[in-house]
Amino acid sequence: MSASIQSYILFSLVADLSLCVVLLLVWLRQRNEWQALFWAASQLALSLGTVAAYLGPDNWLRPLLTSATLTVAVGGIWAGAEYFRGTLQRKVLRPALLAGLAGWAALYAGWLAYPGSLRDSTAALLGLTMLWAGVRLSVRRSYYLPLGLILLARGGFNLLNAMYDLNLDLQFWFAYSVLIKTLTMLWVVAAVQEKIQRRHAHTLDSMTSGLLLVDHHGVVREANRVAARLLDCESAVALVGGQIGDHLSGSLRDLVADYLRDLRGAGACVPLTRNIQLHRQDGVTVPLDVMLSAYEEGRQPCCMLQLIDVSERQQKDQQLYRAAHYDQLTGTFNRSGLLQQLEHCEAPYAVLVVDLDQFQRINDCFGRAVGDQLLLQVSEGLRRQLSQGDLLARLGGNKFALVLHQRVPGSVLPQAELLAARLPRAMHANLAQHEQPVALSASIGIACQPEHGRAAGTLLDFAATAMYTVKKTGRGAFRVFDPAMNLQARDAVRIDAALRQALKAGELHLLYQPIVATADRRLRKVEALVRWHSPTLGSVPPDRFIPVAEESGLVVELGAWVLGEACRQLAAWGPAAGALAVSVNISPRQLTAPGFAAQVRQLLDSHGIAPQRLELELTERVLIDEGQHTREVLAHLSQIGVRISLDDFGTGYSSLSYLTQFRIDTLKIDRSFITDIEHCPRSTNLVTTIVRMGLSLGMELVAEGVETAAQAEALAEMGCHCLQGYVISRPVAADAVPAMVSYGA
Incomplete structure (x- = not known):
């Protein structure tokens, strides 16, 4: 072989090795881009095959080495194209390996028998493989098309050279080889970069929160679809390149502007979280959790702005709040909601606890549904007796509470007594079920603030104590709380002393549910x-002694x-x-x-x-x-x-x-x-x-x-x-x- 041919082959090998290095760098940079490693192995095999074909020994080793490198080259081209398309499956690797070994044996046997066919058959096989890979890549995605066309050009050239022996000038062949391999390097890098960018964009768009990356001048560098939707922008692309302030309003715009100003001044800012109502230009108000954090890009301070729509969370909060503070049947406050309202009430006011007498008989006779309808009518009747600012609550079962605010100067107690006197008549006048009137009576207890106490929970308990006193003395009446009724306090003292002794004497035991x-x-x-059986008090239920223990410490x-x-x-x-x-x-x-x-x-x-x-x-x-x-x-x-x-x-x-x-x-x-x-x-x-x-x-x-x-x-x-x-x-x-x-x- 002449020195010029050897020189051109060596120059071509340099181009091949450069392509291999670029492909390996791509794989090292993105370890999931295995097609780059497959193609690097293929190109390296081609280089070694060229050396074996032109510079190797002229004996049986030449077809052995050439057939082996050609098999690896074909397999690398096939595996790289399939992996790049996302269609390479683990289950086909073993059959492909067996097919490669069989192909290697067939090539080796054929070239031993017909040594003169080595050059043309090699070019033909490589050409067909590259044509196949080019077609596969060209029809898959738009950003695969340039790389597919490059492979089509390489494959077509190899196939024509095998069929018609083009006998090209060495300089032209070398120039073509360097050009086509350089283009291959460029388009492999470009295709991988495009694939990474699309993956990155898909990741951003799959987020449930809006994300914007903004430089210190307020220019949007990147955004996702959720951010565009929250800011009422037509697309994420429309946000990129514009000023972030143009798409914000009110307190959110001021918050971002202040953060960017601090970012330009100090160069680093601590993460910031705020809950803000975003008022969009289309008139829609969106509650947002806004998170701002600083990061560095190209040695320039930038800001990551995350927008989280909390509308659904607020709705769930409202549902839980309503469930915790309102009665589901009547829509009135429950005990928890009433106590919360009373924390903000100004004295004086009166608390009335109303319990419907023997209401269980109605449920037994007419059913629970009828009983619920009666409770709804009772709540409406009670509500009509109240003035603006007064409160109504259902404490559970057939028990209601009313809070009456002072309407005229002086004690609120006379007003509460007048209201208590007319409440039963108001309920009687509005209730009828199953074509027959239902007679209801109520036991009512009254406690006033500040006469009987100042704490809302205490007043409610005192009114309930007065109501239970009515229950014990005949029902259908009302009573005002009297401190003499408050035997509970005395009982609490007894329980506290006995419980302290019980802890020492081992009177407590545990059951397990x-x-x-x-x-x-x-x-x-x-x-x-925990359960307690006292020698003096007998069996004391937990709801009797645990509150006492809580209060006493x-x-x-x-x-x-x-x-x-x-x-x-x-x-x-x-x-x-x-x-x-x-x-x-x-x-x-x-x-x-x-x-x-x-x-x-x-x-x-x-x-x-x-x-x-x-x-x-x-x-x-x-x-x-x-x-x-x-x-x-x-x-x-x-x-x-x-x-x-x-x-x-x-x-x-x-x-x-x-x-x-x-x-x-x-x-x-x-x-x-x-x-x-x-x-x-x-x-x-x-x-x-x-x-x-x-x-x-x-x-x-x-x-x-x-x-x-x-x-x-x-x-x-x-x-x-x-x-x-x-x-x-x-x-x-x-x-x-x-x-x-x-x-x-």
Whole structure:
């Protein structure tokens, strides 16, 4: 072979190696772009094949090496094109490898038999492969077309050279080779870059929040579709290149302008989060969570602006707020809502608690639906007796509360008595069912502020005490609260003293109520419930002594005993309990007591209990009224691994933001919502909303107070994870739990 041919071949090899280096760099930069590695292997094989064909030994090794490199080159072109199109599947790799080995053997055998066909058959096979790859890429995507055309040109040239022996001038051949390989490098890089950009754009557009990247001059560099929709812009492309201030208004525009000004001055800004009402030019107002954060691009400070539409979240917040503060049947306030309103009321005012006498007879005679209709009419009758600014609430069942504000100077009590006297007549005049009048009487208790107290909850309790006094003395009348009625305070003193003695004397014990999986009714965990039998007071129910303990502060000592006894018993069950967890109620005072988290850790360590087997039940009030200390305690408990449960969910009110700020593992849906899901679509919809919300936040859902099979079936259909209630089991003694673990509740 002449020196000039060798020189041109060497120059061509340099171009081949340059192409291989570029392809390898593309793969190293983007490791998921495997087509670049396949094509690099193919080009390297072509280079080695050229060396073998023209510079290799003139014996049996030449066809062996040439056929091997040609097989690798063809396979690399095929695999790269298929991977680039996204059609290369793992299941075809083994058949393709076997086919490649068979092809290599066939080529080698053919070239041993016909050595003169090596050059033309090689060019023909490469040409056909490149033509096939070019066609595959050209018809797939628009940004594949240039690369496909390059492969078509390379394949066509090789095929023509094989068919007609073009016998080109070496300089022309070298120039063509360098040009076509340079174009290949450029279009491979361009196609990969286009693919990355499209993937990046798709990622941005798939986000549920709006995203804009803005430089320090306020020019939008990048935006997604959600941002364009929120800002009422025709497309994301229309946002890019424009000033961000042109698409914003009001407080949002001022917020972004101030942030960019700080960005230009200091060059770095702390992340900023705001909740803003965006007033668009089309008249629509969109509530947004706006997040601004600084980053650097090309050594220039830039801003990332994220816009999150919180309309749906606010609607859910409003639903939960209404469920927590309003009665579902009558639309009036419930107890929680009434107390919240009273916090803002100015004295003097009177509270009237109205209880319909023997209302259960109506439900028994006419059914619950008729009873609900009567309650609706009662609420309307009561509402008509009130003036603007007065309040009406349904406290539950057939009990209502009215708040009467002072209308004339002096005590509000005479006005309250006049109202109480005419309320029964107002209810009688508007009620008839089943073509016969329904006679209703009511027992009414009255408490006034400031005569009987100043705290809203206390006044409500005093009015209820007066109402129960009427019940005991014959019904159908009203009474004003008298301090002599308040035996509860005296009873609380007795209970407090006896409870302190009970803690020392060991009079308390725990029962355990099973909590089972909805799907298979297997026992998942038990809730520890404290019980007290006093030698002097007899059996004292928890709703009688726990509020006393809360008020006196004894609940911290009581809660410590319950927690310690529950952990001791969980350890005592041993292997018989399997992975059973125990749930313990924790009061706000106990949670914030010094060293509580350390106490929990010490109990777990001393009894050898895995942290995830202990669940601490908190109320929503803990989250609403939480301070920094509470936040730190909950964070410490989460680090330990203890599970946190939110008890009686829905009876209070906590914004969804609280559920995202704390690690809540379990939501326990209050029994008051479960009771009506068989009969009340509103209750069903509310429970469904709570279940879906909990599932979306990755929480476990437990329904409390499940008393019928129909309720359990409805909750299973909603997707609730666990059930607790009398339909499963009443609270049981500790020695009954292992059998339930083995055989189910």
